[in-house]
Amino acid sequence: MATIRDVAKLAGVSVATISRYLNKSGYVNVETEQKIKKAIEALNYEPNAVARGLAGKKTNTIALILPDISNPFFPELARAVEDVASMYGYTVILCNSDDEGVKEKSYIEVLKKKYIDGIIFASNTLDSADVEQMTKKGIPVVCLDRVPPKQSCSVVRSKNREGAKLAVEHLLSIGCRKIAHIYGPQEFITAKERLAGYEEAVKHLDWYSPTFMIQGDFRIEGGIRATELLMERHPDVDAIFAGNDLMAVGALKALHRMGVQVPGQVAVCGFDGIGMTEITQPELTTVAQPIYEMGALVSRILIKKIEGTLEADQTYELDVALVPRESTLRRNGHASS
Amino acid sequence: MATIRDVAKLAGVSVATISRYLNKSGYVNVETEQKIKKAIEALNYEPNAVARGLAGKKTNTIALILPDISNPFFPELARAVEDVASMYGYTVILCNSDDEGVKEKSYIEVLKKKYIDGIIFASNTLDSADVEQMTKKGIPVVCLDRVPPKQSCSVVRSKNREGAKLAVEHLLSIGCRKIAHIYGPQEFITAKERLAGYEEAVKHLDWYSPTFMIQGDFRIEGGIRATELLMERHPDVDAIFAGNDLMAVGALKALHRMGVQVPGQVAVCGFDGIGMTEITQPELTTVAQPIYEMGALVSRILIKKIEGTLEADQTYELDVALVPRESTLRRNGHASS
DNA sequence: TAAGTATGTGGTACCGGTTACACATAAAAT
DNA sequence: ATTTTATGTGTAACCGGTACCACATACTTA
Numbered sequence: 001m002a003t004i005r006d007v008a009k010l011a012g013v014s015v016a017t018i019s020r021y022l023n024k025s026g027y028v029n030v031e032t033e034q035k036i037k038k039a040i041e042a043l044n045y046e047p048n049a050v051a052r053g054l055a056g057k058k059t060n061t062i063a064l065i066l067p068d069i070s071n072p073f074f075p076e077l078a079r080a081v082e083d084v085a086s087m088y089g090y091t092v093i094l095c096n097s098d099d100e101g102v103k104e105k106s107y108i109e110v111l112k113k114k115y116i117d118g119i120i121f122a123s124n125t126l127d128s129a130d131v132e133q134m135t136k137k138g139i140p141v142v143c144l145d146r147v148p149p150k151q152s153c154s155v156v157r158s159k160n161r162e163g164a165k166l167a168v169e170h171l172l173s174i175g176c177r178k179i180a181h182i183y184g185p186q187e188f189i190t191a192k193e194r195l196a197g198y199e200e201a202v203k204h205l206d207w208y209s210p211t212f213m214i215q216g217d218f219r220i221e222g223g224i225r226a227t228e229l230l231m232e233r234h235p236d237v238d239a240i241f242a243g244n245d246l247m248a249v250g251a252l253k254a255l256h257r258m259g260v261q262v263p264g265q266v267a268v269c270g271f272d273g274i275g276m277t278e279i280t281q282p283e284l285t286t287v288a289q290p291i292y293e294m295g296a297l298v299s300r301i302l303i304k305k306i307e308g309t310l311e312a313d314q315t316y317e318l319d320v321a322l323v324p325r326e327s328t329l330r331r332n333g334h335a336s337s
Numbered sequence: 338m339a340t341i342r343d344v345a346k347l348a349g350v351s352v353a354t355i356s357r358y359l360n361k362s363g364y365v366n367v368e369t370e371q372k373i374k375k376a377i378e379a380l381n382y383e384p385n386a387v388a389r390g391l392a393g394k395k396t397n398t399i400a401l402i403l404p405d406i407s408n409p410f411f412p413e414l415a416r417a418v419e420d421v422a423s424m425y426g427y428t429v430i431l432c433n434s435d436d437e438g439v440k441e442k443s444y445i446e447v448l449k450k451k452y453i454d455g456i457i458f459a460s461n462t463l464d465s466a467d468v469e470q471m472t473k474k475g476i477p478v479v480c481l482d483r484v485p486p487k488q489s490c491s492v493v494r495s496k497n498r499e500g501a502k503l504a505v506e507h508l509l510s511i512g513c514r515k516i517a518h519i520y521g522p523q524e525f526i527t528a529k530e531r532l533a534g535y536e537e538a539v540k541h542l543d544w545y546s547p548t549f550m551i552q553g554d555f556r557i558e559g560g561i562r563a564t565e566l567l568m569e570r571h572p573d574v575d576a577i578f579a580g581n582d583l584m585a586v587g588a589l590k591a592l593h594r595m596g597v598q599v600p601g602q603v604a605v606c607g608f609d610g611i612g613m614t615e616i617t618q619p620e621l622t623t624v625a626q627p628i629y630e631m632g633a634l635v636s637r638i639l640i641k642k643i644e645g646t647l648e649a650d651q652t653y654e655l656d657v658a659l660v661p662r663e664s665t666l667r668r669n670g671h672a673s674s
Numbered sequence: 675t676a677a678g679t680a681t682g683t684g685g686t687a688c689c690g691g692t693t694a695c696a697c698a699t700a701a702a703a704t
Numbered sequence: 705a706t707t708t709t710a711t712g713t714g715t716a717a718c719c720g721g722t723a724c725c726a727c728a729t730a731c732t733t734a
Contacts, residue, residue, distance in 0.1 A: 001474075003720055014684045019722060026723090027682045049450040050390045051720035054689050059387065061430075061451075070416045072612075075407040082406070082433055091447060093398075094431045096419055110428060113386040114398075137338075220616070249616050256618065275409075279557070279586050281593065281618030340690055351714045356692060363693090364712050388690035391719050 002043035011039035022047055059115045062302060063093040065107055066122040072246070072274045073291065074122065077144070080295025081120060088303050090117070097123040105130070112139065118302045120144065124188060128152045140305035142298050145190050147315070154305065155315045156298040160190050160271075163287040163320035164197025167241045167269045170285070170322050174330045176239035176267055178207050182226040182251065184218040184243040191218065194243045194271060212237070216247040223250020231258060238266055239328075245270035245277050245286055252280055252327065267328040273320075282326030289320050339380035348376035359384060396452045399639060400430040402444055403459040409583070409611045410628065411459065414481070417632025418457060425640045427454070434460040442467070449476065455639045457481065461525060465489045477642035479635050482527050484652070491642065492652045493635040497527050497608075500624040500657035501534025504578045504606045507622070507659050511667045513576035513604055515544050519563040519588065521555040521580040528555065531580045531608060549574070553584040560587020568595060575603055576665075582607035582614050582623055589617055589664065604665040610658075619663030626657050 004022075008015045013032060020026040021036050028036070039045070053059040064081050066074050082092045093116065095107045104123055108130070111119065119134065122144040131152045134141050141153040164181075171179050181198040184191030195213065202208050214230050216222035223242055227250060230237060240255075242248035248270030252262060260266050262282055270277060273288025297316060304310035341359075345352045350369055357363040358373050365373070376382070390396040401418050403411050419429045430453065432444045441460055445467070448456065456471065459481040468489045471478050478490040501518075508516050518535040521528030532550065539545050551567050553559035560579055564587065567574060577592075579585035585607030592599050599605055599619055607614060610625025634653060641647035 004722095005720080015721080016684060016686090016723080017682085020683090023722080027680085029682060032682080046446070046450050048391075048452070048720050049447075050387060050396065050452045051689090052722080053387045054385075054391050054691085055720080055722045057689080059451075064431075068416065069406070069419070070412040070612075072409075072412075075409075075412045078431065079405065079407045079433060082431055086432075086444075091451065092431050094401075094415065094419055094429050095423075096416060107423075109383070110386075113383050114396075114428065115385070115387045252618075253616070275407075276613065276616060279590070279613060280616055281589075341692095342690080352691080353693075353715080354713060357713090360692080364710085366712060369712080385690050388719090389692080391721085392690080392692040394719080 001048075002045040004045075004047065006043055007036065007039045007045050010043060011035045053115055057115055059117055060089055061091045061093060061114070061116050062118045062120065062299075062306075063095055063107070063111050063116050064120045064122070065095040065097055065104060067099045067124065068096050069094060072276055073244075073272055076275070076291045077122065077295040080292040081299040084296045084299035085303065090303060099124045108134070112137070118142070118306045120298055120302055121146070122298075140302055142302045142305070144294065144298050147189060151313055151315070154301050154310075154313045156294055156301065156318070157190075157315065158289045158294065158318040158320050160193035160320075161197035161200070163271060163289075163322075164194040164241070165201045166320065166322045167271065167287050168198055168201035170324065170328060171239040171241060171267055171269060174263075174267060174328055178212065178234065178237050179239040179241055180212040180214065180230050180234060180237045182214050182216040182223060182230070182240060182242045182247050184216060184247070188218070191243050198241060216243060216250070218244050218246060220246050220250040220253070223247030224254040225250075227251040227254035228258075231255075231260070239269070240266060241269045241271075243271055245272040245274045245284065248284055248286065248327075249276060249280055252282075252284065262327050263329045269328055271320075273323060277323075277325070280327075282329075285325045285328040286323050287320050288323045290318055294318060338385075339382040341382075341384065343380055344373065344376045344382050347380060348372045390452055394452055396454055397426055398428045398430060398451070398453050399455045399457065399636075399643075400432055400444070400448050400453050401457045401459070402432040402434055402441060404436045404461065405433050406431060409613055410581075410609055413612070413628045414459065414632040417629040418636040421633045421636035422640065427640060436461050445471070449474070455479070455643045457635050457639055458483065459635075477639060479639045479642070481631065481635050482525075484526060488650055488652070491638050491647075491650045493631055493638065493655070494527075494652065495626045495631065495655040495657050497530035497657075498534035498537070500608060500626075500659075501531040501578070502538045503657065503659045504608065504624050505535060505538035507661065507665060508576040508578060508604055508606060511600075511604060511665055515549065515571065515574050516576040516578055517549040517551065517567050517571060517574045519551050519553040519560060519567070519577060519579045519584050521553060521584070525555070528580050535578060553580060553587070555581050555583060557583050557587040557590070560584030561591040562587075564588040564591035565595075568592075568597070576606070577603060578606045578608075580608055582609040582611045582621065585621055585623065585664075586613060586617055589619075589621065599664050600666045606665055608657075610660060614660075614662070617664075619666075622662045622665040623660050624657050625660045627655055631655060 004015050004018050008018050021028045085092050097103045118140040120142050131141050143155045145157050147155050183195040214226045216226040240251045251268050270284050270286040273286050277284035277286045341352050341355050345355050358365045422429050434441045455477040457479050468478050480492045482494050484492050520532040551563045553563040577588050588605050597603050607621050607623040610623050614621035614623045
């Protein structure tokens, strides 16, 4: 592999000139430029990114720390992040934290040592102290769907509370009377907000009772269990709003096993808008987040922070949209009494 | 950030000794060791990975090039690769090639410049010349589910042909008479082999005809279209074996729209064993590949090649397993005539 | 005409590690 | 008593770039 000094020698100029030519920093004569071009061509020279990284403390690499890439929410997000990153000449390192603080920290250690240019957090454990520590060391951080207490970094999120209300309103509008909510683990701000939105939307209704709220785990299995428990406790429920799509899928599964018709007897609505919702039977109504756009945005923001084009830490709240599908098809008058 | 020279100064020794201590290469006196430890502690020293990379031409980074992480087959694979990699102290770079040669090549360019230690290919376009070029430059490559013509790298794959036969046999065993096959794009060796396996299994049966084989695109949409075409052409089909799960999901969707009962009138079987197969209604029978194990294996092999523990290029063929589910429930005698 | 400015280039220290080599000492082998 | 051998440490070149600074010309401008 040829080095910059080889090129310099062959072109008959100094390495400084080559470097200036490569980075378009400073003056280079047109004729010199031609000679350099030829030399580079002849030697098949490619500047070494590691050396550049060492000299310039910039590696053109960002990290994406998420709980688990095999959670169906994240592949699309990761794809968006990588698309944008590669468009800007950055490379993406993938980290699965399983939402465990220890793993997150250990990734961060490694990433710092590797002179990573910035980090996207879609994982949950980190507190604002950790984030501040990063940003102070000059490593930009952007968070997804989580807000460190003190605004210590930019944040991209979507309107969970509003989304939850949208879901409830939609369920009411199709004639549902008793709408239950399966909420996710309250460590997740998304789960908290969706629960809050649900409560806000239903608390004024006469049937309202905390017993309609039941905990899930943001996964299919938890959705199943919660639904079983719920239907036992409240056989009169005619709609389930799940805190995310996976739990909604679980609800669908559980109801099907119990022989309960969806949407005939119970309507089901999820949250997130993952691809899975289109392949269930019936297809699942969901409050869709713009997952790809979120990933693209978070990536773009990070890169702008890295390149100094963006200064202030801001919170970006993206709109969600209700996607009505078969699982909440309107009742023909004969809504449950 | 403290450097090795700071540590050396504080500990009152030379950088060489620090380096030897850090890498456990060469002698270091026990007392010196203690002094170094203290100094490192005091300065909160962390060796700089980029500098190490430059000096040692080893970055402890591998790349995973796949078509698209949002294709449901790959997240689990990626997770496995990353799990094993991080276990061995490696970091994983994610690349989405969309199966486009241009993108693959451009990723490879970047990766080479970054002194990446090795590459896992789960993408399809590369020919053996490209691979050879890599391996000659000392960058180990391991391929997944694709065999470069001349064995120029290690390969991990699964028994596609056998799997296809398994599927056909299973469908026959539950009483199916006319089994169609939706095959994937023939650029993919997996599609080719599964088609071959199918043909081999059915060509001796009296109803056999090439018209039972129909092309899909390895995605849901293609599965739908192929199924529509197929049912029009052959209303007498009583089983569909799809070349992958996504197309099987498409088949399920199409049949449902047509009002065809699954498995009552037509049984459906997929291939791959992605998570989605468990959430369709009916749940989908599939020939499951050990996706996680494949990822873990491919990652382990790559790292062994990097570290020189493994020499010869080998092909690892993993077993597949038929997972019978609702979409191929046994008929009660009344199979279609 | 002198000073100022835009253009063009080279020398070299530096980024933060690794490692070959030289050198010193103490213990073991001959 | 002398040569080996094992142990321990330091000097400095090197990995392959970047960028500051000095220096040389050629035009402008005052």
